[in-house]
Amino acid sequence: MQRIAKRSLLAATVLAALALLAALALLESASVQTTTLGAPARLRVPMLVGDMAFPITVGDGRRVAMPGFLDGPVVRRTGGDAWAATWYCEDRVANAHGFAGSLRVECAGQTRVFPLRDATAPAQAPMPPRIAVLSDLEGNAAFLDAALRKLGIVGDAGDWTYGDGHLVILGDSVDRGREVFTVLWRLHALAAQAHDAGGAVHVLLGNHEQYMLRTNPSRASHEHLHALNAMGGYARAFAADTVIGHWLRRQPVMVKLGDVLFTHGGVSPDVVRTGLSLEQLNTAMRDYWNTPAAKRETSPALDAVLGQAGVTQYRGYFRGMEGKYPRTRSEDVERALDHFGARRIVVAHTIVDGVQAMFDGRVLAVDVNHDEARPQVLVFEDGDERVVDIGIGRNIGNGEGEAFRGFSLADRRDRAMLAAMIRDIRRLSALPYPY
Numbered sequence: 001m002q003r004i005a006k007r008s009l010l011a012a013t014v015l016a017a018l019a020l021l022a023a024l025a026l027l028e029s030a031s032v033q034t035t036t037l038g039a040p041a042r043l044r045v046p047m048l049v050g051d052m053a054f055p056i057t058v059g060d061g062r063r064v065a066m067p068g069f070l071d072g073p074v075v076r077r078t079g080g081d082a083w084a085a086t087w088y089c090e091d092r093v094a095n096a097h098g099f100a101g102s103l104r105v106e107c108a109g110q111t112r113v114f115p116l117r118d119a120t121a122p123a124q125a126p127m128p129p130r131i132a133v134l135s136d137l138e139g140n141a142a143f144l145d146a147a148l149r150k151l152g153i154v155g156d157a158g159d160w161t162y163g164d165g166h167l168v169i170l171g172d173s174v175d176r177g178r179e180v181f182t183v184l185w186r187l188h189a190l191a192a193q194a195h196d197a198g199g200a201v202h203v204l205l206g207n208h209e210q211y212m213l214r215t216n217p218s219r220a221s222h223e224h225l226h227a228l229n230a231m232g233g234y235a236r237a238f239a240a241d242t243v244i245g246h247w248l249r250r251q252p253v254m255v256k257l258g259d260v261l262f263t264h265g266g267v268s269p270d271v272v273r274t275g276l277s278l279e280q281l282n283t284a285m286r287d288y289w290n291t292p293a294a295k296r297e298t299s300p301a302l303d304a305v306l307g308q309a310g311v312t313q314y315r316g317y318f319r320g321m322e323g324k325y326p327r328t329r330s331e332d333v334e335r336a337l338d339h340f341g342a343r344r345i346v347v348a349h350t351i352v353d354g355v356q357a358m359f360d361g362r363v364l365a366v367d368v369n370h371d372e373a374r375p376q377v378l379v380f381e382d383g384d385e386r387v388v389d390i391g392i393g394r395n396i397g398n399g400e401g402e403a404f405r406g407f408s409l410a411d412r413r414d415r416a417m418l419a420a421m422i423r424d425i426r427r428l429s430a431l432p433y434p435y
Contacts, residue, residue, distance in 0.1 A: 036401030059229030071227035121200035127258025130165035135348030139177025171206025171264030
């Protein structure tokens with residue numbers, strides 16, 4: 001028996017060694033897919049048929065030059081009024097410390113000022129004289145700035161000119177595009193300016209803000225990830241002690257202005273059955289961010305926010321999800337409106353060809369984040385909705401491109417990248433879904 005056991009152990013050892021050698025041989029034949037500018041995107045390992053692509057969410061230790069690109073700043077509160085800032089300019093990281101209420105950054109021949117004062121609008125308010133609704137910006141700063149000017153929300157200098165009007169950003173301002181920080185800092189500054197003018201900027205959380213704040217970078221731009229990794233990592237960039245991270249964690253998942261309800265995904269029958277109010281749903285989201293991950297527990301309130309049929313994930317107005325929920329019926333919409341005391345629900349999250357009225361106008365869908373969609377924006381004037389064609393497309397077809405370089409285990413930077421990839425894949429696989 002001992003002889004058989006020894007032979008079995010020897011055979012297992014040989015097989016394990018052969019498997020390791022085969023894996024090493026495959027890795028030596030692997031390549032790193034990068035963006036055109038050189039930011040790592042995927043590790044491509046050749047197989048018998050095609051190859052396997054493993055996402056790279058970590059840095060590879062190489063310098064990448066991105067002309068004109070500023071990422072960040074990541075501004076971290078360090079006690080009292082003191083702060084420490086880090087940003088990525090073109091191909092390198094810079095730092096600053098201060099006590100002032102704003103940060104001035106010089107990058108690529110431009111001076112940019114980042115006010116550090118927060119403003120968060122109430123989630124419920126009487127109907128303002130004007131509302132403009134934008135959604136699913138996904139790091140597209142060029143579109144945001146062009147749309148704000150076209151709608152008269154900002155002037156030529158980029159400052160708030162909308163008076164007592166309200167701007168509603170209906171979730172998913174982050175991911176995919178590389179200028180995530182540019183978009184967030186823009187909205188952060190406008191929120192303070194609008195507050196001072198008697199108006200408001202409502203930045204609702206969508207599913208992508210939730211992914212980002214839970215440190216899931218799987219949908220992030222590769223060049224944005226490269227810059228964040230150079231600055232200390234994805235998780236630290238949006239941590240609760242940063243100005244932007246703290247501000248985002250205070251934003252709502254539902255807003256009601258007059259008798260119009262705004263939420264990213266929609267209001268499912270499951271949400272209505274909980275009996276939870278708008279404020280309770282927003283509180284559940286805020287409490288979630290303030291609870292250590294190890295102590296978070298499932299609850300009807302969190303299901304109503306983060307679950308498949310929750311207000312940030314629901315797509316039932318457009319289609320059913322097998323095994324999750326059926327397509328919404330007209331009577332479901334009526335019950336949702338009655339529950340929240342509203343006459344309209346405005347949603348994003350699911351792409352439409354143009355701003356679309358559904359269920360006899362009781363649901364208005366505004367996610368036109370597609371190059372083929374009509375460049376429309378939903379506005380309200382004295383409580384009446386109107387669709388405006390702003391003539392400005394999203395222009396999201398211009399991706400980061402792709403290039404390739406060799407991968408070598410003899411290169412310490414590639415070995416370090418592979419080890420970090422394995423750690424991050426394990427970390428991501430341990431994240432509970434949906435929350």
